[in-house]
Amino acid sequence: MDLGLSEEQEMLRKSARDFLQKECPKQLVRQLDESDEGYSSELWRKMAELGWMGLVFPERYGGSGRSFLDLAILLEEMGYNIVPGPFFSTVVLGGLTILTAGSEEQKMEFLPQIGRGEMILTLALTEPSAGYDAVSVKSKARAGNGGYVIEGTKLFVLNANLANYILCVARTKETENPEDGITIFLVGAGNPGVRCTLLKTLARDKQCEVVFDNVTVSEESVVGKRDEGWPIVKDILRKAAVAKCAEMVGGAQAALDMTVNYAKERVQFGRPIGSFQAIQHYCANMAMDVGGSRFVTYKAAWKVSEDLPSALDAAIAKAWVSEAYGRVTLSAHQVFGAVGFTMDHDMHLYYRQAKAAEIVFGGADFHRAVVARELGL
Amino acid sequence: MDFTFSEREEAFRKEVEDFVDKELPADWVEKNIYWPAGYGTLAQFEELSPQVEQFTRRLAERGWLTISWPKEYGGAGLSYMEQAIFHERMSYYRAPAGEIATHIGGPTIMLFGNEEMKKEWLPGIARGEVRFWLAYSEPNAGSDLSSIQTRAMEDGDELIINGQKIWGTAAHVSHYAWMAVRTDPTVPPHEGISLVIVDNAAPGVTIRPLINICGLHSFNEVFFDNVRIPKKNIVGEMNKGWYYLMVALDFERLAIPIGAFRRTFEEIVQYARETKHNGQALSQQPLIWNKLANIAIQIEIAYMLFWQTAWMLDRSLVPNIEASLLKLFATELSQKLANTGMEVMGHYGQLEGSSKWSSLYGRVCLGCLDCISALVGAGTSEIQRNIIAMRGLGLPPK
Numbered sequence: 211m212d213l214g215l216s217e218e219q220e221m222l223r224k225s226a227r228d229f230l231q232k233e234c235p236k237q238l239v240r241q242l243d244e245s246d247e248g249y250s251s252e253l254w255r256k257m258a259e260l261g262w263m264g265l266v267f268p269e270r271y272g273g274s275g276r277s278f279l280d281l282a283i284l285l286e287e288m289g290y291n292i293v294p295g296p297f298f299s300t301v302v303l304g305g306l307t308i309l310t311a312g313s314e315e316q317k318m319e320f321l322p323q324i325g326r327g328e329m330i331l332t333l334a335l336t337e338p339s340a341g342y343d344a345v346s347v348k349s350k351a352r353a354g355n356g357g358y359v360i361e362g363t364k365l366f367v368l369n370a371n372l373a374n375y376i377l378c379v380a381r382t383k384e385t386e387n388p389e390d391g392i393t394i395f396l397v398g399a400g401n402p403g404v405r406c407t408l409l410k411t412l413a414r415d416k417q418c419e420v421v422f423d424n425v426t427v428s429e430e431s432v433v434g435k436r437d438e439g440w441p442i443v444k445d446i447l448r449k450a451a452v453a454k455c456a457e458m459v460g461g462a463q464a465a466l467d468m469t470v471n472y473a474k475e476r477v478q479f480g481r482p483i484g485s486f487q488a489i490q491h492y493c494a495n496m497a498m499d500v501g502g503s504r505f506v507t508y509k510a511a512w513k514v515s516e517d518l519p520s521a522l523d524a525a526i527a528k529a530w531v532s533e534a535y536g537r538v539t540l541s542a543h544q545v546f547g548a549v550g551f552t553m554d555h556d557m558h559l560y561y562r563q564a565k566a567a568e569i570v571f572g573g574a575d576f577h578r579a580v581v582a583r584e585l586g587l
Numbered sequence: 588m589d590f591t592f593s594e595r596e597e598a599f600r601k602e603v604e605d606f607v608d609k610e611l612p613a614d615w616v617e618k619n620i621y622w623p624a625g626y627g628t629l630a631q632f633e634e635l636s637p638q639v640e641q642f643t644r645r646l647a648e649r650g651w652l653t654i655s656w657p658k659e660y661g662g663a664g665l666s667y668m669e670q671a672i673f674h675e676r677m678s679y680y681r682a683p684a685g686e687i688a689t690h691i692g693g694p695t696i697m698l699f700g701n702e703e704m705k706k707e708w709l710p711g712i713a714r715g716e717v718r719f720w721l722a723y724s725e726p727n728a729g730s731d732l733s734s735i736q737t738r739a740m741e742d743g744d745e746l747i748i749n750g751q752k753i754w755g756t757a758a759h760v761s762h763y764a765w766m767a768v769r770t771d772p773t774v775p776p777h778e779g780i781s782l783v784i785v786d787n788a789a790p791g792v793t794i795r796p797l798i799n800i801c802g803l804h805s806f807n808e809v810f811f812d813n814v815r816i817p818k819k820n821i822v823g824e825m826n827k828g829w830y831y832l833m834v835a836l837d838f839e840r841l842a843i844p845i846g847a848f849r850r851t852f853e854e855i856v857q858y859a860r861e862t863k864h865n866g867q868a869l870s871q872q873p874l875i876w877n878k879l880a881n882i883a884i885q886i887e888i889a890y891m892l893f894w895q896t897a898w899m900l901d902r903s904l905v906p907n908i909e910a911s912l913l914k915l916f917a918t919e920l921s922q923k924l925a926n927t928g929m930e931v932m933g934h935y936g937q938l939e940g941s942s943k944w945s946s947l948y949g950r951v952c953l954g955c956l957d958c959i960s961a962l963v964g965a966g967t968s969e970i971q972r973n974i975i976a977m978r979g980l981g982l983p984p985k
Contacts, residue, residue: 211589211590211591211592211593211596211668211894211898212588212589212898213588213590213894213895213898213899214588214898214902215588216588279588466980470980470981470982473982474981474982474983481983481985482982482983484976484982484983485982485983485984485985487969487973489982490972490973490976490977490982491969491972491973491976493975493976493980493982494915494971494972494973494975494976494979494980495972497908497912497975497976497979497980498912498915498916498975501892501908501909501912502888502891502892502912502916503888505888505891505892505894505895506884506887506888506891508588509590509891512588512589512590513590523887526883526884526887526888529880529881529884530884530885530888575877578876578877578880578881578884579873579876579877579880581880581883581884582876582877582879582880585856585879585880585883586860587856587859587860587870587871587875587876587879587880
């Protein structure tokens with residue numbers, strides 16, 4: 211067993227920490243949160259120059275050929291700092307899907323562009339029913355106009371407001387088995403009939419409603435095989451859940467660090483509040499949640515990296531970390547008291563992140579059900 | 588990173604498996620009612636004494652009682668990771684695998700004892716012939732351990748000890764007290780404590796049983812009335828005991844019965860699968876599987892903290908915070924596991940093992956009692972949180 215990071219991974223972590231501290235201060239985070247775009251083209255370009263967007267793509271697609279675990283380490287740092295923008299939707303939801311299931315032509319066309327920071331992607335999966343199961347996919351794509359015509363409404367689509375392409379999950383066949391007959395399409399966001407409306411959300415994270423109103427796409431826009439898209443969706447959801455856990459671990463660590471620093475400095479009753487046992491125990495519980503979350507996340511990420519069966523570990527991580535991050539940020543708020551309840555303070559940024567991350571790609575209950583299933587209960 | 592065992596680790600794990608398969612009595616599962624991280628049912632080990640002794644001898648023959656000790660002291664000279672693998676497997680089978688002398692006394696002697704002391708004690712401990720009990724707590728010194736009053740006065744080449752110790756687990760089946768005494772009452776509490784080894788058979792030692800809430804004799808109160816010990820039984824230097832004691836806490840880091848959690852959980856899952864209500868297995872009821880999944884997740888987290896601690900120790904990194912987190916998390920999990928077991932089993936969970944209606948040998952019934960001790964023994968949950976906050980996170984003491 212080797213539970214340490216490699217030298218390269220340590221370097222990636224450190225350079226990401228330093229870069230983000232400098233280039234993505236909280237002032238910028240707030241500014242982007244409050245904007246409609248939620249994105250800084252300058253920051254995006256610099257991240258691309260560092261090779262972050264192409265980190266996990268093989269070299270023949272212009273990437274650096276690093277592992278999913280490396281990506282998780284990078285995401286942990288992005289979660290630590292909070293980095294608004296379409297990185298997650300572009301690289302994890304879009305790029306990895308194309309890398310996993312796309313044709314050679316699609317990979318050659320999309321991955322290098324993503325890597326250079328010239329293309330933004332997202333995945334349109336959830337619908338008004340908001341479920342992550344196959345039966346919730348009601349949007350339809352029928353053969354027509356020399357390709358397919360997509361009809362349906364997608365909800366909670368991350369960063370669709372910025373996306374150049376949207377991976378749309380639609381039903382191409384009605385059968386007894388809801389997992390049969392689902393197809394993934396690469397849809398140009400400029401395609402007539404694609405209408406995107408920004409949703410105002412708790413985390414101010416630019417989720418959108420995307421309406422596909424008789425959107426015509428070509429035969430070549432299918433990712434993977436027609437009617438056989440659901441296993442691809444499941445695969446990407448699993449990876450996305452693990453990637454989100456990495457982000458959450460970073461955020462939880464940041465909340466803990468901020469809280470401990472504050473508890474050491476804030477004086478009440480003539481002594482630092484960190485010397486009071488009540489505060490110490492909040493902090494200890496937070497440390498417990500951070501420490502408990504990190505290695506189940508790494509284990510799941512490592513399994514994805516090694517292409518080992520990862521369904522159980524991914525579900526364990528998402529089920530636990532979802533709730534742990536929430537607990538950590540709530541405890542942090544309790545320690546910060548009234549000042550933490552102000553817009554000027556940074557803690558609410560993390561609390562908002564925690565809430566959004568808890569829900570996305572299935573919450574704790576959803577993943578406990580997966581754990582139970584994987585254990586054969 | 589690599590979350591799989593190396594070839595060598597895997598081979599060792601297999602060796603431990605084969606050993607247990609061959610040496611552990613066949614009816615051990617039925618007879619052993621140990622609850623993970625509980626202290627009350629540990630007594631069961633002693634009640635099975637002849638079997639335990641034989642098993643322990645076999646372990647000692649391989650140096651496995653003192654697995655990470657150097658070979659010159661009778662250990663197996665293996666890594667902490669291998670020690671962790673060993674403990675994981677042994678605790679999975681609820682097999683005895685050492686006690687205070689092997690876990691705390693020996694390692695402390697190795698670090699702080701002089702050559703004479705090492706020669707006198709270490710080989711016997713490694714052979715499993717010398718058993719210690721932990722004589723720290725007193726009626727008025729529990730969590731506030733540095734306030735111990737049991738006094739040791741110098742008298743020529745000897746110390747004369749007067750006082751009382753309490754919660755001495757297994758004192759009645761051990762040979763020596765591994766004991767904290769006050770040797771200087773004139774200095775601040777931490778600076779006047781010494782660690783000594785006291786023979787149970789010395790005149791003036793009286794051991795009385797305390798029956799715990801499981802109905803078992805695991806604890807004792809022990810009285811010391813002008814008990815004389817040779818000064819060579821002082822561990823390291825006089826009045827440095829508190830420091831040794833704090834360092835010794837580190838040796839307990841891997842003494843978490845991690846495998847017992849998994850084993851007990853598997854048994855409860857098995858019960859949920861096999862037990863039907865109105866034709867439906869308990870395991871198929873959402874409320875039940877949700878609870879079980881929750882425990883499974885937390886067992887995995889405890890495992891990760893466990894392996895991480897071993898991994899760090901092998902690299903001479905100090906797993907200060909990780910080890911305290913492991914202890915805190917695992918002991919609290921002990922209670923959650925018992926509660927979940929009771930919720931799954933319902934009425935049947937409350938039956939003692941002797942009932943013809945009982946399941947899982949009454950394990951959950953007893954576990955519900957024993958788990959209370961997990962959060963109290965070896966530093967309460969509150970003390971653990973204090974340690975995490977102050978030692979781990981650097982929060983100020985005042």
